Amino acid sequence: MEALALKSGGVYVDATFGGGGYSREILARADSRVIAFDRDPDAIARGQALVQSANGKFTLHQGRFGDLALDEAVDGVVFDLGVSSFQLDEADRGFSFQADADLDMRMEREGPSAADAVNGLSEAALADLIYHLGEDDESRRIARAIVQARAAGPITRTLQLAGIVERAVGGRKGARTHPATKTFQALRMLVNDELGELARGLSAAERALKPGGRLAVVSFHSLEDRMVKQFIAARADAQGRGSRHMPDAPRAREPSFTLERKRATAPGDAETAANPRARSASLRWAVRTDAPAWDDLEAPVLAARAEAEWRKLA
Numbered sequence: 449m450e451a452l453a454l455k456s457g458g459v460y461v462d463a464t465f466g467g468g469g470y471s472r473e474i475l476a477r478a479d480s481r482v483i484a485f486d487r488d489p490d491a492i493a494r495g496q497a498l499v500q501s502a503n504g505k506f507t508l509h510q511g512r513f514g515d516l517a518l519d520e521a522v523d524g525v526v527f528d529l530g531v532s533s534f535q536l537d538e539a540d541r542g543f544s545f546q547a548d549a550d551l552d553m554r555m556e557r558e559g560p561s562a563a564d565a566v567n568g569l570s571e572a573a574l575a576d577l578i579y580h581l582g583e584d585d586e587s588r589r590i591a592r593a594i595v596q597a598r599a600a601g602p603i604t605r606t607l608q609l610a611g612i613v614e615r616a617v618g619g620r621k622g623a624r625t626h627p628a629t630k631t632f633q634a635l636r637m638l639v640n641d642e643l644g645e646l647a648r649g650l651s652a653a654e655r656a657l658k659p660g661g662r663l664a665v666v667s668f669h670s671l672e673d674r675m676v677k678q679f680i681a682a683r684a685d686a687q688g689r690g691s692r693h694m695p696d697a698p699r700a701r702e703p704s705f706t707l708e709r710k711r712a713t714a715p716g717d718a719e720t721a722a723n724p725r726a727r728s729a730s731l732r733w734a735v736r737t738d739a740p741a742w743d744d745l746e747a748p749v750l751a752a753r754a755e756a757e758w759r760k761l762a
């Protein structure tokens with residue numbers, strides 16, 4: 449909330465409504481309007497009570513933040529990336545291996561699911577996916593185990609996949625996380641095109657913000673955090689002038705953001721104790737200048753092989 453520097457009469461975008469914690473807090477702290485989005489139909493249904501009670505100060509739209517297009521300039525855009533506690537805790541969504549469920553993971557409840565990826569991608573594509581989007585060094589071993597297991601019949605359940613991964617890499621003694629955590633992360637990112645969405649969402653926010661407006665992004669893993677960091681750093685152009693090879697070259701673009709704090713902000717001990725899911729959160733924010741928005745950010749293609757095969761399935 450401090451990063452957004454809320455002001456009376458302001459208009460704020462909550463790009464990831466989820467359970468509505470951010471929207472509610474903005475409305476409670478400032479006499480402002482909130483325009484919220486979520487791609488998950490369940491989140492939209494859950495938010496209807498707030499729509500009713502907010503006296504026209506709150507609107508909620510089902511859609512992807514990558515498609516964000518507004519007919520007014522706004523004072524702040526906030527992203528709280530990833531999955532919500534509701535999505536994690538509702539077993540039937542298949543995001544978590546804490547309970548057995550269909551291997552689904554589709555935020556929109558539409559299109560091909562994580563089970564389609566696990567059963568349909570080649571071994572090489574699965575390894576590529578788990579290595580690049582899961583950042584798991586055991587990716588080849590896991591991919592091989594998945595392909596061997598599915599020869600006996602399709603992999604359809606969360607606990608089935610978690611067990612296959614666990615047997616493939618062995619329980620890691622003393623590890624804080626389950627051995628399947630990274631495989632699940634990679635699948636979720638592929639199924640929901642999370643890095644593509646983030647690239648499009650950041651550029652959309654850049655276009656939507658007024659001069660002086662604020663972009664605030666909370667991310668939960670290093671791939672996303674790196675993208676946010678690089679997006680803001682490039683546009684805040686900390687170096688100032690051309691390149692080291694052409695120091696007198698005119699600056700290609702005027703900075704579209706200024707940075708008040710270069711480093712990410714992490715939750716304190718008290719917050720992590722009260723809310724363990726905040727453990728890996730990283731907040732970055734920046735202030736929009738009056739310069740034109742830069743060209744759209746290109747989504748990084750990290751797991752090219754997996755993404756190419758996935759597009760055919762989709």
Ligand SMILES: C[S@@+](CC[C@H](N)C(=O)[O-])C[C@H]1O[C@@H](n2cnc3c(N)ncnc32)[C@H](O)[C@@H]1O
Pocket residue numbers: 463464465466467468469470471485486487488491511512513514528529530531532533555645646
């Ligand atoms: C971490 S939760 C947000 C929690 C929220 N800040 C709260 O206070 O409850 C992330 C939410 O963003 C949604 N989401 C993820 N990617 C999205 C996208 N590309 N477009 C719109 N919503 C998205 C998810 O469906 C999920 O509900």
